[in-house]
Structures are given as structure tokens and as C-alpha cells.
Amino acid sequence: MSVDAATVRRIAHLARIAVAEAEVPHLQGELNAMLAFVEQLSEVNVDGVEPMTSVTPMEMKKRPDVINDGEITDDVVRNAPDTVNHFFLVPKVVE
Amino acid sequence: MTDLISMTIAEARNGLANKSFTSLELTDAHLAAIEAARALNAFVLETPDKARAMARAIDAKIAKGEGGPLAGIPLGIKDLFATKDVRTTACSKILGNFVPPYESTVTSQLWRDGAVMLGKLNNDEFAMGSSNETSCFGPVVNPWRREGSNTSLVPGGSSGGSASAVAALLCMGATATDTGGSIRQPAAFTATVGVKPTYGRCSRWGIVAFASSLDQAGPIARTTRDAAILMRSMAGHDPKDTTSVDRAVPDYEAAIGKSVKGMKIGIPKEYRLDGMPAEVEKLWSEGAAWLKAAGAELVEISLPHTKYALPAYYIVAPAEASSNLARYDGVRYGLRVPGRSIGEMYENTRAEGFGDEVRRRVMIGTYVLSAGYYDAYYLRAQKVRTLIKKDFEDCFAKGVNAILTPATPSAAFGIGEKGGADPVEMYLNDIFTVTVNMAGLPGIAVPAGKDAQGLPLGLQLIGRPFDEETLFSLGEVVEQAAGRFTPARWW
Numbered sequence: 001m002s003v004d005a006a007t008v009r010r011i012a013h014l015a016r017i018a019v020a021e022a023e024v025p026h027l028q029g030e031l032n033a034m035l036a037f038v039e040q041l042s043e044v045n046v047d048g049v050e051p052m053t054s055v056t057p058m059e060m061k062k063r064p065d066v067i068n069d070g071e072i073t074d075d076v077v078r079n080a081p082d083t084v085n086h087f088f089l090v091p092k093v094v095e
Numbered sequence: 096m097t098d099l100i101s102m103t104i105a106e107a108r109n110g111l112a113n114k115s116f117t118s119l120e121l122t123d124a125h126l127a128a129i130e131a132a133r134a135l136n137a138f139v140l141e142t143p144d145k146a147r148a149m150a151r152a153i154d155a156k157i158a159k160g161e162g163g164p165l166a167g168i169p170l171g172i173k174d175l176f177a178t179k180d181v182r183t184t185a186c187s188k189i190l191g192n193f194v195p196p197y198e199s200t201v202t203s204q205l206w207r208d209g210a211v212m213l214g215k216l217n218n219d220e221f222a223m224g225s226s227n228e229t230s231c232f233g234p235v236v237n238p239w240r241r242e243g244s245n246t247s248l249v250p251g252g253s254s255g256g257s258a259s260a261v262a263a264l265l266c267m268g269a270t271a272t273d274t275g276g277s278i279r280q281p282a283a284f285t286a287t288v289g290v291k292p293t294y295g296r297c298s299r300w301g302i303v304a305f306a307s308s309l310d311q312a313g314p315i316a317r318t319t320r321d322a323a324i325l326m327r328s329m330a331g332h333d334p335k336d337t338t339s340v341d342r343a344v345p346d347y348e349a350a351i352g353k354s355v356k357g358m359k360i361g362i363p364k365e366y367r368l369d370g371m372p373a374e375v376e377k378l379w380s381e382g383a384a385w386l387k388a389a390g391a392e393l394v395e396i397s398l399p400h401t402k403y404a405l406p407a408y409y410i411v412a413p414a415e416a417s418s419n420l421a422r423y424d425g426v427r428y429g430l431r432v433p434g435r436s437i438g439e440m441y442e443n444t445r446a447e448g449f450g451d452e453v454r455r456r457v458m459i460g461t462y463v464l465s466a467g468y469y470d471a472y473y474l475r476a477q478k479v480r481t482l483i484k485k486d487f488e489d490c491f492a493k494g495v496n497a498i499l500t501p502a503t504p505s506a507a508f509g510i511g512e513k514g515g516a517d518p519v520e521m522y523l524n525d526i527f528t529v530t531v532n533m534a535g536l537p538g539i540a541v542p543a544g545k546d547a548q549g550l551p552l553g554l555q556l557i558g559r560p561f562d563e564e565t566l567f568s569l570g571e572v573v574e575q576a577a578g579r580f581t582p583a584r585w586w
Contacts, residue, residue, distance in 0.1 A: 015417060017446050017454055017458070030518055034519065037406055037409060038406040039406075041479055049478040052478075056295045056340060061337045072196070079192075081431035
């Protein structure tokens with residue numbers, strides 16, 4: 001399988017990365033090189049094989065549903081590009 | 096005092112214990128070495144004030160006899176580990192001036208045991224790369240050069256800063272991370288020892304995430320013993336990482352020098368690649384002969400799905416990366432590039448903040464997870480991963496204790512030499528290491544010899560899950576037989 005220019009633009013949008021029109025052919029070539037490389041997986045017989053979902057066989061750990069952290073609002077927002085009164089500021093979303 | 100930097104951790108530990116020198120003296124010697132080696136670009140942030148403060152504090156503790164296993168040992172920290180109040184960037188523009196208000200579990204354990212932080216080490220952006228050329232701080236230079244040449248070579252990646260700094264005697268050991276070979280490949284390129292522990296052995300909490308089912312922290316050091324010393328402090332259960340395993344941490348150092356007599360060592364025939372350099376092949380046979388001489392039994396084994404590990408990795412790792420890196424949106428931390436709408440702000444921020452390799456991987460990951468392609472790519476790759484893991488399990492079930500392979504298909508290459516036209520050319524560097532991550536196993540790279548141009552080459556040993564001890568015992572045999580290799584200082 002390979003991707004065309006329209007698909008490259010669609011992937012870029014899904015990934016929320018602005019891609020200039022001039023970059024599309026180059027990206028298309030790179031993505032197709034990667035897709036050509038992974039194409040060899042289609043020759044593996046995977047009938048009846050379970051997909052790996054856990055690297056180390058272990059039971060999912062659970063913890064008590066209790067408050068164990070908090071009151072660190074200053075820390076939470078201290079690296080934010082734009083805040084006011086402990087809120088993150090973003091461009092207007094709702095008109 | 097220049098001698099202070101060429102010691103091993105084990106030697107420095109003795110020197111500190113019997114008061115031959117202080118941690119402050121040891122730390123100052125390393126800070127001076129770092130300053131004189133800026134041409135290597137191994138450190139992206141030097142923290143001399145913090146280092147001296149930590150050294151003074153630990154000297155006071157040592158004086159009272161309460162040092163800890165790493166008391167006074169100066170280390171470098173890969174910039175992927177969050178360090179409290181010390182800038183942490185993953186060497187990406189998108190993290191900009193991120194200053195974590197918390198400490199990663201692995202580094203907090205090093206400080207708990209008395210280690211001193213010298214600064215933050217360069218790496219490929221978000222650990223995506225095999226040459227440390229994708230860092231937003233520029234490439235790291237390998238302290239090793241080809242004989243009679245002054246061409247700058249890569250130290251490997253993604254833990255290139257860690258490997259370069261340890262090889263050049265800028266720190267006594269370093270933290271690193273390994274998602275597809277990022278500890279073992281740079282270790283092999285710089286004649287250092289690198290350990291990728293079993294998945295779950297070290298906590299991932301506080302380490303910038305790349306591919307969560309593959310990422311694992313581990314040490315880079317100058318000897319197998321030093322790597323074992325560091326491992327003991329880095330490993331351990333952490334309730335904050337649900338994939339970390341609740342298992343006692345053994346005294347890895349006790350495995351150094353243990354007999355390997357009677358151990359069954361597998362030599363996988365699928366790792367004998369067409370076009371493999373003769374010197375790599377020769378080194379591999381030599382390694383096998385050393386282990387045999389130490390009493391191990393060599394058996395040819397088959398890992399039939401080996402060739403599919405790298406392509407499966409280039410689906411699984413980008414898929415997980417595209418999901419993990421969705422958090423960089425210009426809202427809560429890091430870079431923000433304005434836009435007319437919130438959507439445009441996201442797109443502009445991520446376009447400006449991510450480098451080419453990261454963008455490529457996020458895009459391919461987005462594609463293989465997108466509607467209509469998930470089954471054909473991601474699900475199939477996860478099934479292939481099951482088969483890769485089963486290959487290893489079958490060998491271990493037949494009594495194989497560990498597997499010996501080359502660490503890399505070649506020695507270090509020149510900066511700018513690979514991957515310019517086709518990204519896959521760079522990816523092939525990880526062909527011998529990536530299977531280990533796919534199966535969640537432990538692996539160690541140990542320096543074993545040099546190629547015709549005088550560049551170091553390494554051997555890799557792959558172990559059973561949570562049997563790092565066997566790898567340390569076998570690694571020590573290789574180290575004793577091969578000797579140690581130090582680059583001639585030119586910087």
C-alpha cells in the first residue's frame with residue numbers, strides 16, 4: 001500500500017501538524033518508503049495468532065480509589081505558555 | 096587530579112570509602128572534563144552548582160558513615176528523564192524550557208543512593224533516532240575516530256550523549272533509555288557497556304514517553320561491574336507505573352565473576368546477515384569461543400521471525416508515539432505558536448515544535464492507527480510481535496540460558512552519512528537489538544573488539560525475562576577476554 005498526496009494532507013490534519021504544500025511530495029516519498037519497508041509483514045501467516053497486548057504477563061494492578069495527590073495547582077500551571085488565575089488560556093473556542 | 100576521571104565506579108567507591116578523595120573533588124574533576132569537552136556536544140545542560148551542592152551534602156553523609164551504594168558518584172542524566180527544577184526537553188523544541196516540578200522515579204532512586212548529577216545529556220529528539228542527529232541541540236560527536244582520520248563520527252542513538260560522555264570520561268556512568276536499541280547500539284559504537292533491562296524492571300514514571308510498550312530505562316557505564324552497580328539502584332517496583340514489576344531487586348554486582356560453566360548459549364542463525372562485514376562475523380565467533388572457553392555450551396538456535404521484527408517495530412513504535420505525543424499541543428507546557436483558531440494553534444505549534452524524524456513517525460503512526468488501516472497494519476504487527484516473542488520462549492524452553500549476537504551490523508559512521516535519502520537506511524542499525532524490545536527481554540551490549548579502522552564493535556547478549564544476572568556474568572566473561580577500550584583524547 002502507498003499513500004497519495006491527498007492522504008498525506010489528511011494524515012497531517014489528523015496528526016494536527018501543519019504541512020506546507022511544498023512539503024507534501026517529500027513527505028509522501030518518506031512515508032511510502034516506510035510503508036514499502038513494513039509491507040513484508042503481509043507474508044507472515046498470522047492466522048489464529050493473538051495480538052500482543054501485554055509485554056510481561058501480569059495481572060492488571062489496581063489501586064484504591066482515593067485522593068493521594070493534589071493541592072499543587074501552581075506546579076500544574078507553572079510551565080504553561082498562557083494562564084490566568086490557574087486556568088490554561090487558549091484561543092476562543094465557543095463563539 | 097586528572098586520574099579521578101578515568102576510574103571505574105567500583106574504584107571510585109573504594110576511594111571515597113577510604114577517604115582518598117572526596118565526592119566534591121571527584122565532581123570537580125568531572126565538571127572540568129565536561130567543560131573541556133564541549134566539542135562533543137554530549138551535555139545539553141551542565142548543572143555545576145547543583146552537582147557541587149549534591150557532592151558537599153553526600154561528603155557530609157559519607158563522613159558520618161551513611162553514604163548509600165552510589166555515594167558521591169557523579170553521573171550524567173539523559174534529557175529524557177524529568178529532573179525536578181532542572182530543564183528537561185527530550186531534546187525537542189516543543190518542550191522548550193520545560194522545568195519539571197517532579198523527579199523521575201529512576202533518577203530519584205539514584206539520588207536516594209547518593210549519586211551526584213553533573214547535568215543533562217543529549218539524545219535524539221524524543222529518543223527517535225540511531226545516531227543522535229535528530230536532537231534540537233545538534234548532533235553529538237563520538238570520542239572515537241577512525242585511525243588516521245579526523246572525520247566526526249556519530250556516537251549512535253538515541254542515548255548518544257550518554258554513550259559519548261561515559262566513553263570520554265565526562266561522567267562515571269549515565270542513565271539511558273532503550274526503545275529499539277537506544278542503549279545498546281550507542282554503547283557498541285563507543286566501547287561502553289549498555290544494559291536494556293527486562294520490560295517492567297525499571298519504572299517508566301517521569302521519563303518522557305516514546306513507545307510505552309517498548310521503552311525501558313537502563314545504564315551505560317565503562318565496565319560490566321559498573322553497569323551492574325547502577326542497575327541495582329535504577330531497578331525496582333514503582334506503584335506509579337502499573338507496568339513496573341513487583342519483584343525484589345537482586346544484587347546484580349554479585350553476578351560479576353560468577354561461573355558460566357554449563358550455561359547453554361544460543362547462536363541464532365537468522366542473525367547471520369548477507370553482506371555482514373567480515374569483522375563483525377569474526378568478532379561474533381570470537382565471542383562464542385570466549386564463552387566456550389569459560390565453560391559455556393554453544394548451540395545453534397533458530398528465531399524464525401527475526402526479519403519481521405524491524406518492520407513490525409516501525410508500525411508499533413510510531414503508533415504508540417503518535418498517541419503519546421498527542422499531549423504536545425501548546426496548551427499546558429512547552430512551545431506555543433499562535434493560530435487564528437485553537438485547531439490552527441495546535442497545527443502550528445506541532446509543525447514548529449517537532450523535527451523531521453518525529454513528524455515522520457507521528458504521521459506514519461497516525462496513518463497505521465486510522466480507520467480502515469488499523470487491522471492491516473497495527474493489529475497485524477501486534478500479532479507478529481506475539482510470534483517474535485514465541486521464538487524466544489521456544490528457545491528458552493529448550494534450556495537456552497542466553498543468546499549471543501553482534502550488537503550492531505557495523506561500527507560507528509560519519510555524521511550526515513546515513514538516512515538522508517531513505518529513512519529506512521538509518522533504521523537498519525537496530526536490526527540486532529530491536530527483537531529484544533519487541534519481546535520485552537533484557538539485553539546487554541559489551542565492547543568486544545575493533546574493526547579494521549580502529550573503531551569499537553560490541554557483542555550483545557539476550558537473556559530470559561528478569562535474568563539480567565546471567566547477562567552480567569556472561570558480559571564479564573566477554574570483558575575479561577576482550578579487555579577494555581578507551582578512545583585517544585583529541586578534544
